[in-house]
Each structure stands twice: as C-alpha cells, then as structure tokens.
Amino acid sequence: MGLCSKADGWADCDITSVAQIQKMANMYGGSSIGTIIVDWKPNAGAVGEGGHDGPPIVVTAEKPEKKICVGEPYNTFFQKNYGPAAQGANKIGLNPMLPLGLAAYESGYGTSPMARNQNNPFGATPGGDRSSGVTYGSTSAAWGRWYQEWGPRVNDVGSNAGAFVYRLTQDNQSGKYPFDMRGPYNTQDAATGGNPTWSIDVLNVITGTANRFKNWSESGC
Amino acid sequence: MLMSLTIRKMIAITIAAALAGCGGDDANYEIATGKRLAVENFGYSLVVPKGLHYCPAASGGNVHGYVIYGARAGQCKGGSTEDKYISLWADFNVLKLPGEKIFSRNCKGYGKNEFPNEGNFSEDQKRAIIDIKGELCGKFHGNVVEITTFLGLDSKSKKYYYLGNSEIPDRFIVVRLSTFRESIVEDAKKLNSILESVRYN
Numbered sequence: 001m002g003l004c005s006k007a008d009g010w011a012d013c014d015i016t017s018v019a020q021i022q023k024m025a026n027m028y029g030g031s032s033i034g035t036i037i038v039d040w041k042p043n044a045g046a047v048g049e050g051g052h053d054g055p056p057i058v059v060t061a062e063k064p065e066k067k068i069c070v071g072e073p074y075n076t077f078f079q080k081n082y083g084p085a086a087q088g089a090n091k092i093g094l095n096p097m098l099p100l101g102l103a104a105y106e107s108g109y110g111t112s113p114m115a116r117n118q119n120n121p122f123g124a125t126p127g128g129d130r131s132s133g134v135t136y137g138s139t140s141a142a143w144g145r146w147y148q149e150w151g152p153r154v155n156d157v158g159s160n161a162g163a164f165v166y167r168l169t170q171d172n173q174s175g176k177y178p179f180d181m182r183g184p185y186n187t188q189d190a191a192t193g194g195n196p197t198w199s200i201d202v203l204n205v206i207t208g209t210a211n212r213f214k215n216w217s218e219s220g221c
Numbered sequence: 222m223l224m225s226l227t228i229r230k231m232i233a234i235t236i237a238a239a240l241a242g243c244g245g246d247d248a249n250y251e252i253a254t255g256k257r258l259a260v261e262n263f264g265y266s267l268v269v270p271k272g273l274h275y276c277p278a279a280s281g282g283n284v285h286g287y288v289i290y291g292a293r294a295g296q297c298k299g300g301s302t303e304d305k306y307i308s309l310w311a312d313f314n315v316l317k318l319p320g321e322k323i324f325s326r327n328c329k330g331y332g333k334n335e336f337p338n339e340g341n342f343s344e345d346q347k348r349a350i351i352d353i354k355g356e357l358c359g360k361f362h363g364n365v366v367e368i369t370t371f372l373g374l375d376s377k378s379k380k381y382y383y384l385g386n387s388e389i390p391d392r393f394i395v396v397r398l399s400t401f402r403e404s405i406v407e408d409a410k411k412l413n414s415i416l417e418s419v420r421y422n
Contacts, residue, residue, distance in 0.1 A: 108313025123283025186280045190308040193278035
C-alpha cells in the first residue's frame with residue numbers, strides 16, 4: 001500500500017463505499033455538498049451500477065432555491081468552530097469542511113459535554129485513554145492543538161475527503177510515511193478499541209457538515 | 222469463561238500515539254473491580270464484571286466506550302488482537318435524516334430469530350443467543366460467532382433503551398460480542414450483564 005497521496009494520483013487510496021457516500025450526498029439535497037471529492041480512485045468500478053472508470057468525481061455545489069436556516073446546534077457549532085478550522089486549514093491547503101466534519105462526528109455538532117464545557121470539540125483526553133477530557137482555554141486552542149497533532153498528516157489532501165480519513169487511519173509508528181510517528185486515529189477494529197465503520201461514518205458526517213455549512217453561510221440566519 | 226482466549230493473531234497495532242492531545246504512553250489494560258466506568262463525553266456509564274480486563278475504545282483520544290476481554294497478554298495500545306471480546310462504542314447521531322423514524326443500522330447476516338437455525342447450535346446456545354438484550358443480529362463463520370446489538374441514549378428523556386423499530390435517539394451505543402460457539406452461553410450472560418448495567422448519566 002502506498003501513501004495515498006496527490007503525488008501518486010491517489011492511486012493507493014482504497015475506500016470502497018463510494019456508492020454509499022454518493023447516496024448520502026443525494027439524501028442531503030441532491031448533489032449540493034460543495035466540492036468534496038467522494039471518489040478519487042481510477043478504475044474503482046464502484047459508483048452506481050455502471051461502475052466508475054475515470055477521473056475523480058467532484059460533487060459540485062448547487063445553490064438551493066430557498067435559504068435554509070440550519071438552526072441549533074448547527075448555528076453555534078459553525079459559529080464556534082468554522083473560524084479556527086478554516087484558519088488552520090488554510091495554512092496547509094486543506095478544505096476546512098473535512099476536519100469540521102470530523103469535529104461534528106466527535107462532538108455531535110458541538111453538543112458533547114467536552115465541547116460545551118471544555119472547549120474540546122474533538123473529545124481529546126489526557127493520555128488519550130481517560131474519560132475526563134482536556135480543558136482548553138478556547139475552541140481556537142483546541143483546533144490549534146489538533147492541527148499541531150494531525151495537520152502534517154493531511155496537509156496535501158485538499159478537498160479529498162477519502163484521502164483525509166484514509167490518512168488518519170494509517171498506523172505510522174514505524175515512520176513509514178514522512179508525516180509523523182503516530183498510530184491510527186482509529187484502528188477500525190472493534191477488538192482493539194476501534195470502530196469498524198469509522199471511516200464511512202466520518203465521511204458521511206463530512207458530507208452532511210458541508211451541506212449544512214453551505215446553508216448556514218448563505219442563510220444569514 | 223473468557224479466560225480461555227485463543228489468540229488469533231498478534232499484530233502490533235498501537236493507537237497510543239494516534240490520540241489527540243496526548244503523547245504516546247503505553248497504558249496497560251485495567252482489571253475490572255466492579256466499579257462503574259464512565260464514558261463522560263457520550264453521557265453513559267457501565268459496569269464491567271469483576272475480573273475481566275478492559276481498555277478504552279477511542280477515536281483520536283475521544284473515549285467512545287470500552288472493549289472488554291477475559292484475559293489479555295498485551296497492552297491496550299499495542300497488544301494482541303483477540304477473537305473474544307465485547308465492545309461498546311457510542312456515537313452521536315449526526316445523520317438525522319428528515320422523516321426517518323426507524324433505526325436503520327441493521328447488520329447483515331442472521332436476524333435474531335433466524336440465527337440459531339443453522340450451524341448446529343445446541344438448544345442452550347440458541348436460547349442464549351435469543352436471550353441477548355436488544356434488537357440484535359448475528360453471524361458466524363467457522364467456530365467464531367459475532368453478535369451486534371444497539372442501545373439508544375436519549376438526552377431529552379434521559380433514558381436509554383434497546384433499539385428496534387424506534388425513534389432515532391440523539392446518541393446510541395453499538396455493542397459487539399465476538400466469541401466462539403462453545404462459549405456463547407457464558408459470554409451471552411456477560412454481555413447481558415453489561416447491557417443491563419448501562420446508565421444514562
């Protein structure tokens with residue numbers, strides 16, 4: 001398995017649930033999920049019944065006819081998190097919707113106790129295995145820490161949501177890849193404390209977050 | 222008893238350094254004392270039967286639940302992968318789809334009432350499977366039996382419940398049991414004990 005990088009044309013990425021992601025995109029209002037790339041693997045053969053043999057599919061934004069207020073908890077989530085997410089993302093050429101979607105997954109769009117009470121949208125814990133989370137001075141500080149920890153891993157994925165989750169799930173303790181010496185964000189193996197559906201869950205939430213953000217940013221609500 | 226674990230594979234998966242906001246410590250598993258364990262960020266707690274080993278189940282340092290073993294030679298963040306375990310993994314329901322009323326995360330395989338009708342399970346084993354709490358589904362391959370069931374946690378009502386064809390809660394727990402045919406009866410009891418101990422904080 002290679003690096004799953006832009007330099008390699010994303011050729012070694014291996015997410016097989018493209019059709020499911022596409023279905024989710026449709027559920028969230030046609031194809032209006034911004035510019036998230038939901039399939040990047042040439043010859044994947046997995047999109048719809050006809051398969052897919054060609055360049056990445058970019059699900060493009062379609063402006064909704066009516067402005068939609070996203071309501072709570074989304075308003076507060078975007079108000080608190082979009083700024084620091086974008087600030088860090090811009091530095092590394094990353095679409096902020098990707099980590100924003102991850103934060104939405106980990107915090108229930110900011111409804112988790114740690115997000116509400118400890119400025120901790122990712123639920124980070126001391127040592128990584130304690131139930132009591134880290135308390136940050138601000139949400140921006142939490143995002144700064146996240147980019148410090150994980151930014152090097154995702155600094156060239158742009159809007160490629162598949163590559164984003166793929167990179168995070170790699171075990172790089174051996175230093176195989178140049179970005180860090182970390183294990184996987186999630187092992188995706190229940191036997192080792194992971195969630196077997198983590199990748200697809202996060203991809204789904206990224207899709208929903210992008211759509212909700214679009215509505216939020218355009219609504220003026 | 223879960224003490225009779227068979228180690229299927231020894232792979233060095235370490236999630237320590239993966240955890241956000243932390244360094245790469247090598248925490249050992251803990252042995253349950255019967256005290257209630259909290260999963261603070263997802264608003265629930267549970268009791269692991271005394272003597273069983275457990276490790277946190279986490280994503281980027283966010284503890285979603287626990288994975289529970291009988292005995293374990295390795296460490297939480299770099300030990301063995303066991304064939305036998307019970308895992309509880311909570312998620313926020315962040316995919317509320319308009320009009321969706323039924324919990325849709327049904328696993329593929331054998332339904333609760335279909336499951337024991339194949340595979341030469343004894344009557345005791347069939348009964349143990351049927352008696353597992355919740356709207357479970359299961360599958361088996363060879364001697365390995367895998368059961369999944371779900372609990373809902375509703376922050377408005379401050380209640381938890383076993384998911385079936387019910388309203389989608391704002392968070393839920395996916396519970397997985399992986400075991401062997403010969404130990405399904407005793408491990409199903411352990412699973413039920415854990416399920417019955419879950420409380421909404």
